[in-house]
Amino acid sequence: MSLVQVRNLFKTYEGRPILERVNLDVEEGEFISIVGASGCGKSTFLRLLLAEELPSRGEIIVDDAPPAVEPSPQRGVVFQRYSVFPHMSVRDNLVAAEAFATPFGRLPRAKRAAARERAMATLERIGLAHMADAFPAALSGGMQQRLAIGQALTAKPRILLLDEPFGALDPGTRISMHEFLSELRAETPMTVFMVSHDLEEAFKLGDRVIVFDKTRWDPTDPTAFGATITYDFDARDGGIPFQRIKEETHVLRPH
Amino acid sequence: MRWINRKPARPLAVLLAALPFVALLLAYMVASDLRLAANPADKLLPAPSTIMETAQRLMTEGDRRTGRILFWHDTAKSLERLALGVGLAGLAGITFGLLIGLLPHARAMLGGFVAALSLVPPLALLPILFIVFGLGEASKIMLIFIGITPFLIRDMASRTAEIPREQLVKAQTLGASSLVVALRVALPQIMPRLIQALRLSLGPAWLFLIAAEAIASDLGLGYRIFLVRRYLAMDVILTYVIWITVLAYLMDWALRALSRRAYPWAETNL
Ligand SMILES: Nc1ncnc2c1ncn2[C@@H]1O[C@H](COP(=O)(O)OP(=O)(O)O)[C@@H](O)[C@H]1O
Ligand SMILES: [Mg+2]
Numbered sequence: 001m002s003l004v005q006v007r008n009l010f011k012t013y014e015g016r017p018i019l020e021r022v023n024l025d026v027e028e029g030e031f032i033s034i035v036g037a038s039g040c041g042k043s044t045f046l047r048l049l050l051a052e053e054l055p056s057r058g059e060i061i062v063d064d065a066p067p068a069v070e071p072s073p074q075r076g077v078v079f080q081r082y083s084v085f086p087h088m089s090v091r092d093n094l095v096a097a098e099a100f101a102t103p104f105g106r107l108p109r110a111k112r113a114a115a116r117e118r119a120m121a122t123l124e125r126i127g128l129a130h131m132a133d134a135f136p137a138a139l140s141g142g143m144q145q146r147l148a149i150g151q152a153l154t155a156k157p158r159i160l161l162l163d164e165p166f167g168a169l170d171p172g173t174r175i176s177m178h179e180f181l182s183e184l185r186a187e188t189p190m191t192v193f194m195v196s197h198d199l200e201e202a203f204k205l206g207d208r209v210i211v212f213d214k215t216r217w218d219p220t221d222p223t224a225f226g227a228t229i230t231y232d233f234d235a236r237d238g239g240i241p242f243q244r245i246k247e248e249t250h251v252l253r254p255h
Numbered sequence: 256m257r258w259i260n261r262k263p264a265r266p267l268a269v270l271l272a273a274l275p276f277v278a279l280l281l282a283y284m285v286a287s288d289l290r291l292a293a294n295p296a297d298k299l300l301p302a303p304s305t306i307m308e309t310a311q312r313l314m315t316e317g318d319r320r321t322g323r324i325l326f327w328h329d330t331a332k333s334l335e336r337l338a339l340g341v342g343l344a345g346l347a348g349i350t351f352g353l354l355i356g357l358l359p360h361a362r363a364m365l366g367g368f369v370a371a372l373s374l375v376p377p378l379a380l381l382p383i384l385f386i387v388f389g390l391g392e393a394s395k396i397m398l399i400f401i402g403i404t405p406f407l408i409r410d411m412a413s414r415t416a417e418i419p420r421e422q423l424v425k426a427q428t429l430g431a432s433s434l435v436v437a438l439r440v441a442l443p444q445i446m447p448r449l450i451q452a453l454r455l456s457l458g459p460a461w462l463f464l465i466a467a468e469a470i471a472s473d474l475g476l477g478y479r480i481f482l483v484r485r486y487l488a489m490d491v492i493l494t495y496v497i498w499i500t501v502l503a504y505l506m507d508w509a510l511r512a513l514s515r516r517a518y519p520w521a522e523t524n525l
Contacts, residue, residue, distance in 0.1 A: 071424055071427035072427070072430070073430040075428060077424060077425060077428050079425075082422055083421055086444070086520055097429045100430050100439065103434070105434075136520075137520060151425075
């Protein structure tokens, strides 16, 4: 069984269809890049995967469990902005990733020291050890996103959701973040969904690249129809221009 | 160069800042001189030197009957009422602000209610407070509390609602319960906002304190001002007014310093 099964998913906002008939199977450990025109519903799809919002129709099944109704540590997330807590030091942002699951969100003294040490080890790993006591506002954009990723991974999610995580970074920083993410993935196997507006990035990092687009279009009412997955590329062998459309495409599969 | 682009250099800025104070002082001195020249017994605009003497006498000499220095007793009593009223209001503001800002059920229930409450003029409730709580401490503290709490709750609620949704979701993906989101994500982030709101509330709080003391009290800065008004003791009134202004300024300064020290990460946003 696939780890993530998306079954005939629909999402409407105030009667306006955003996503329609989305079907997808994702195996454990796959890296899925999601691309599509701005406003076509990529973030909405991620919010549905996160269970921050619930589908209007259809369902998302993870690990054959009943569909989730709210976010949980099973699914970690990094947004383009506001992913770290501005009122905590860099180190405490990582300690929080362990402490938040406790009843009052604080670790007992004995465990705190150990959590701090683990946090320092992670900071060492993500190259932020020298900023341990700084507040996130003092970090550059790339550093903040490294921290956000480190924080999400500290909670050991099975699925990591990234919504344009490098969208606000300059090209050089973005390249080094790609390397950083590839290294992390080599160390910890996890299933990743990444929304990107950069095709090259999508093909470079992803095992698969899925494209959201509208298959039906009403010229008199552009919002009459929602988007669905129109292409599903195998991107493992180098991406552009070597991609192949996956044999078994998920487009318009009848249900 | 356009005036909107011209900035005063540092010495000029200091001079400009001092100018209105100096002008006010000069105007007062001239007016006082003129009146005293016409009638040396005039009580309306006492000379600055008289005010200084009165201030010194008020601050150092005890009451003839009891030996207590009323000035300091008035100050202590007023500050106690102010601290209790403002403190309780702050507590209510943060509690209900968090509830309304974070919990859709609380927002549905209390949002409209607090908005309606904030439209009730607090001073119009003062007679009711005197009837319900008597003429003692409770009614004065309640007036301050009722006067500033609706604003504090609404401000804290909207500050809580302003916290980026991303942070609340992130906390949940780290396993945080509603309580942990409130205590570890929302509360620390609105604390500096609370201090800011309290600074804005101090003005109204003083207003309500003095109003309550003027009407029914036997000690307190407001009480004293309204008491000596009967004897036209302008020198005493002015001493008290200046003292209240100084106290208000010191409180504002202390709150700002506290915010800077306790919440350094918030500095850039405030
Ligand atoms: N909470 C919401 N309420 C109503 N409309 C929404 C909401 N969130 C997103 N939308 C709309 O859904 C569409 C898709 O948004 P989004 O998923 O953010 O697109 P993108 O592909 O750029 O990430 C947009 O037209 C947006 O206006
Ligand atoms: Mg988006």
